[in-house]
Each structure stands twice: as C-alpha cells, then as structure tokens.
Amino acid sequence: MRNKIVVGNWKMNLGRSECHKLVDDILDSLSDNKTKIVFAPPFIYLDYVSGLCLNRENMTVAAQNCSSYDNGAYTGEISAKMLNSIEVRYVILGHSERRQYFNDTDEVLKEKVERAIDNNLTVIFCCGEEISQRESNQHFDVIKQQLDSTIFKLDINDFKNIIIAYEPIWAIGTGKTASSDQAQEMHSFIRSLVNKRYDKITGTNTSILYGGSCKPVNAKDLFSKPDIDGGLIGGASLTSDDFVSIINSF
Numbered sequence: 001m002r003n004k005i006v007v008g009n010w011k012m013n014l015g016r017s018e019c020h021k022l023v024d025d026i027l028d029s030l031s032d033n034k035t036k037i038v039f040a041p042p043f044i045y046l047d048y049v050s051g052l053c054l055n056r057e058n059m060t061v062a063a064q065n066c067s068s069y070d071n072g073a074y075t076g077e078i079s080a081k082m083l084n085s086i087e088v089r090y091v092i093l094g095h096s097e098r099r100q101y102f103n104d105t106d107e108v109l110k111e112k113v114e115r116a117i118d119n120n121l122t123v124i125f126c127c128g129e130e131i132s133q134r135e136s137n138q139h140f141d142v143i144k145q146q147l148d149s150t151i152f153k154l155d156i157n158d159f160k161n162i163i164i165a166y167e168p169i170w171a172i173g174t175g176k177t178a179s180s181d182q183a184q185e186m187h188s189f190i191r192s193l194v195n196k197r198y199d200k201i202t203g204t205n206t207s208i209l210y211g212g213s214c215k216p217v218n219a220k221d222l223f224s225k226p227d228i229d230g231g232l233i234g235g236a237s238l239t240s241d242d243f244v245s246i247i248n249s250f
C-alpha cells in the first residue's frame with residue numbers, strides 16, 4: 001500500500017542554525033508519529049539535516065532539484081549521482097517555481113527524472129495548472145500533458161520510484177487553497193491516468209500529495225480525502241508548530 005507522506009519544501013530559506021532549531025523542535029514534538037516526513041532544505045544543508053534525522057527511520061531529506069546532466073563542465077550544478085553519494089534518497093522535480101524562473105521545461109524535466117531514477121532517487125514530481133487554465137477548463141488536459149511528457153515515459157519498474165505532487169500554481173504561496181473537493185477530483189483523475197498508463201496496482205500504490213497553501217486549518221480536510229496521500233508544504237513547513245500540526249492531521 002502507498003505511504004502517507006508530508007514533505008517540507010524550505011525553498012531558499014533558513015540559515016544553518018535555523019535549520020537545526022526547526023528540525024530539533026519538530027523532532028521533540030513528534031516522538032511517536034509514524035508518518036513519513038521528508039525535509040527539503042537548500043542543497044548546502046542536505047548532509048547536515050540528514051545527520052539531524054539519523055535514528056528516525058520515518059524521517060529523511062530531499063533535494064529541491066538536480067541537474068539534467070550526468071557530470072562535467074556545468075558550473076553551479078548538482079548531479080543526481082552526487083546526491084546519491086551523500087545518501088540523499090529523494091529529489092523534488094518539476095516545481096512550478098523551477099518551471100517559471102529556471103527554464104525547467106518538460107524536455108529538461110524528462111532528462112532530470114531519468115538522471116534521478118538512474119541514481120536510485122525517488123522523485124517527488126510536481127504538476128499543476130495556472131488559474132487561467134482552470135478557469136477555461138483546461139486543467140485536466142494540462143496535468144495529463146505534464147505527466148505524459150515526463151514521468152509517463154518511464155517503464156513500470158522505474159515508475160515505482162515516483163511520488164506525484166499536485167500543486168495548482170494559483171494556490172502556491174497565495175493563501176488560496178484548492179478546496180478538498182477540487183483537490184480530490186484532480187488526485188482521482190491523476191490516479192486514473194496512472195492506472196491507464198501502467199496498471200491498477202501501480203495506481204493504487206502511487207502516493208499523490210497535495211501542495212499549495214496547505215496549513216493546519218485545512219490539512220485535516222484535505223488529508224481525509226481518499227486520493228490525497230499527504231502534502232508538499234512550503235510556507236507552513238518553516239514553522240515547527242504549523243508543520244507538526246499538519247503532520248498530526250492524519
């Protein structure tokens with residue numbers, strides 16, 4: 001069966017001592033919680049935060065990106081192989097901020113997904129529509145196209161290492177959340193696409209997370225839906241009380 005997962009995407013926030021305090025506070029408050037928890041700090045803190053999670057088998061770290069290249073003269077890039085070498089097991093790919101500001105097109109993302117899978121990383125793959133696309137009723141087509149041109153190129157074995165995060169762009173950092181019914185409708189659609197592309201067992205086993213202004217006030221409602229298996233949390237993952245409260249919403 002699929003896992004319940006909560007991922008904290010710290011984006012480009014926090015210094016090292018703030019990372020330490022945040023993780024310590026969360027660990028203190030969550031001693032007997034078994035939900036899978038993944039912290040996604042900036043690259044330079046991955047090893048450090050990973051060390052703070054030692055001995056907590058339900059906690060680990062994710063990178064926020066990786067290169068589409070294997071290795072070589074690509075100044076400033078971080079490869080999937082390097083992540084693997086420091087025992088990072090997860091990477092977020094396809095986040096709308098990367099698509100919008102850093103030219104992560106579907107073609108580039110397809111390459112990044114392949115590099116990640118080749119290096120034994122589990123990919124948390126983000127997809128989501130803009131508000132104009134939802135208002136013109138194109139949101140299902142947009143999501144299908146984003147998946148068809150990237151992760152659905154994988155064979156069934158490799159697809160086992162994919163977690164999908166549905167993140168409507170209009171809900172990210174805006175305080176506007178998709179209603180739990182809107183999110184459930186899209187998650188169920190995404191699962192039906194996985195069933196069709198692969199098979200029903202794969203669809204049943206794929207975790208689909210919701211992201212976009214997920215907060216303590218709405219997490220319980222969202223997580224109570226049958227096809228919502230957890231959250232990819234931005235702003236609220238930077239405050240221990242909020243993040244813990246979201247995790248405790250299961």
Ligand code: PGA
Pocket residue numbers: 009167171172173174175211212213214232233234235236
């Ligand atoms: P938010 O961000 O929770 O601040 O809306 C979510 C995300 O970008 O993953």
